[in-house]
Structures are given as structure tokens and as C-alpha cells.
Amino acid sequence: xxxxxxxxxxxxxRPTPSAVPDVLAPELAVVFVGxxxxxxxxxxxxxFANPRNxxxxxxxxxxxTPRLLDPSEQFALLGLRIGVTNAAYRTTPGSSDxxxxxxxxxxxxxxxxxxxLQPGVLGFVGKEAFRGAFGARGAHGLQERRLGQTELxxxxxxxxxxxxxxxxxxxxxxxxxxxxxxxGL
Numbered sequence: 001x002x003x004x005x006x007x008x009x010x011x012x013x014r015p016t017p018s019a020v021p022d023v024l025a026p027e028l029a030v031v032f033v034g035x036x037x038x039x040x041x042x043x044x045x046x047x048f049a050n051p052r053n054x055x056x057x058x059x060x061x062x063x064x065t066p067r068l069l070d071p072s073e074q075f076a077l078l079g080l081r082i083g084v085t086n087a088a089y090r091t092t093p094g095s096s097d098x099x100x101x102x103x104x105x106x107x108x109x110x111x112x113x114x115x116x117l118q119p120g121v122l123g124f125v126g127k128e129a130f131r132g133a134f135g136a137r138g139a140h141g142l143q144e145r146r147l148g149q150t151e152l153x154x155x156x157x158x159x160x161x162x163x164x165x166x167x168x169x170x171x172x173x174x175x176x177x178x179x180x181x182x183x184g185l
Contacts, residue, residue, distance in 0.1 A: 018089035020047055023074050023082075024117060029184035030064075030177065031083035031119040033110065035095045035129045035157070036102065046071035047084045048125075052160035054170065055125065062174035064185065081185050083119065085110075087129040094161060095128055103132035114147035120184050122150055123177055126157030140173050142180065153177050 019042035024031065032047075032055075040050040048055035049071040059082075060068040069076060074084060087110075088102040110122060110133055124130040130138040130152070134145070143152040155177060156162060156170045178185075 018086060020045055020086065022086075023047065023077055023084040024113065025078050025083060026117045027081075028078070028083045028117065028119045029081040029181050030121045030123050031085060031113065031117075032123045032125050033129050033133070034084065034086045034125045035132065035159075036086050036088035036090060036092060036098055038092070038094065038159075041071070044071055046074050047086075048158065050160060053158050054167070055158040058158055058170055058174045061171055062178045064174075064178055083117075085113065087124070087132045095126075095159070096161075098132070106133040107135075111147050114150035118148075119150055121177070121181060122147065122152050124152065124154045126159070126162070127154055128157065130154050141176065151180075153180065 018037060020037040034047060034055075037047075038050055040053075041047055043049070056069055056071060059065050064082060065077075065080060077084065087106045088098055090098065090102045092098055113119070114122065124133070124138070127138055127140070130136070130143075136145075138152070138154040140154050140156060143154060145152055155173045156165045158170065
């Protein structure tokens, strides 16, 4: 396995600009919200770039993409009416290294995305992304809370650290979101 070295801001004084660019445009059907960039993603400047992360495989298996995309093809998602951002921008070795301060302003930023870009759904890839943004626990699935007209949907994490959740269960939730979005894609 290749070792990846990426500078990590450990000061905790303020959020740093993301090493991974947002993949956003107006009126997307769904915007996936990750927790934060890991070292692999920061090194590749691409979302969910750890080869052991199942995000891209789940997107394809659930029918969001016509073929399996590589993380380097993340901007091709826009043509499929899909976007990606993160709840926290600071790169860390793992999400357990995040602090509450890393999520400051996250809910407000996502509310601005919902208001200005009007995606149909924000799909939180992991309960931790939802909790970090809104300070509330969310069960998997569609949430009662909305941001304007934008629906909120919580998915299981695709991180290799979440390997305890079986593939079939994660695929079930990704497929449920795909079916919920329906013809919006």
C-alpha cells in the first residue's frame, strides 16, 4: 500500500480551506455530503479517494452512475445531476480526529447551498456528517427536517472504518436514496 503524506492542520484554531474541491452546480438532484477529507482524498484532491472506501462502488451499484467512476472523475458527476461536498473541510487521518470546531458553520454553509443551488436532496454519507452539521442525531433514511425545499437523507458511512456495516445494508440505503430521487437524475 502506498503511503500518503498530506499536511494536516492540527491547530484547531479555525477551519482550513479544503484540500478537496466542492463538486457543485445549481439544481442538482442530489448532493452527497461527506464527513471530511481523509489523507488519500487530500492527496488526490478528490472525494472518497481511499481505494478501500466504497462510495464510488455503491454509487454505481445503486444506479446513480452508468459505470464505476474513479475518484479522479468526480466532476463527471455534475453531468449526472450529482454533487459532492463535505461537512468539515479539515483533512485528518480519520473522522475521529475531528473536533466540534471543525464543523462550525457547516449547517449554515449547507443551508446556503440549499438556498442558492437548490439541490433536491442532501445525502449525508454517514450519521457523523449529519450530526456535525446540525448537532442532532439522524437515523438512516429521509429526515423530517428540510433546508427550504431541499430534503435531507442520511446514509451509512462508506469509510473502511465503517466495515462493521455490511455491504448489503449500505447498498440498501444507497438504493433507497436512488429510488427516492427517481427521475430527478
